[in-house]
Amino acid sequence: MPFAAAKTAAVTLCAAALLTVTACGQSAAPSAAPSEASPSASASTSPSASPTATIKPATSLDGITVKNPKFGDTPTVTVKAPWAIDQTRVKVMTKGDGAVVNPAYVKVFYQGVNGRTGKVFDGNFGKTAAEFSLDGVVPGFRKALENQKVGSRVLVAMPGSDGYDSAGGKGDIKVGDTLIFVIDIIDTILSGPTGNPITPPAGLPAVTETDGKVAIAIPKADPPAKMVAQPLTAGTGRKVGAKDLIAVHYLGVSWKTGKVIEDKMGAIDGGLLSSTIPGWQKGLVGKRVGQRVLLVLPPADGYPKGSNNPPVEAGDTVVYVVDILYAAPQG
16 A cells, blocks of 8 residues: 555554544544533433423524624624524525535534523634544534535534433533534545546546546556656645645556556545655645546656555556545644
């Protein structure tokens, strides 16, 4: 594989944070593991009678006021307590134009208010952004983020049934309490390449995609003496840095045999760019998140002595198609 097999414990944990969506050095966030400061999807005790049963539930979000409503500003949420909502309701306060949230990974700032008390019970604005997967949060939080775009600010109110009722409440949050969140969506992992296609120069391996399956056809010619790093799409994200943690899809082929040596197009792989083979380090730095990149790597930039995993003979040129799905500075 292009990523080094041996990684430090810290790098391994941080790569796991990205790829399995467990926080790495991040603030408390909605996760499957319950904590006093984070909305979780985990159940514990049996629910008791709802303390908000006598509150007439609202049928809209009109009773909620958000001061500093713009994306990026620390919000102040005001509601006339006690207050409850009939069902989970979502309002997009600022519509972003970034990528659609990938359920596997999202990065957010958020503030939570208990509708029964009107008080803030959780939040990370001004701190470190939280990272998590949508399958590890309470249903109302998940509903608020599904199909939203990076750069959006979302207001959501959820009844206890979509909050902590299944956990029997949590700390000062009682069974039946309505929860209100303001959420800024900071980042996500892309699901594939973005941006307009770029036509490569003649003579390079041909990259095709049919019904979602990517293929590389090697030309009947000698491989180039120097490495090639040719973008195939324009991308839409930030530029990749030499010390970034990256997430990718990729396909690798032997120039000599034309056979596939690695196929990670259907599964996200990742780690530090600096832990990859030389041609990846040279060829991906400066490229944008969302770009599909064709890498043609002579032995010196790939596997000079050959490799067992992936199976590469010494002296063979390797060809990769890499979709850059995510990149962020390490640490």
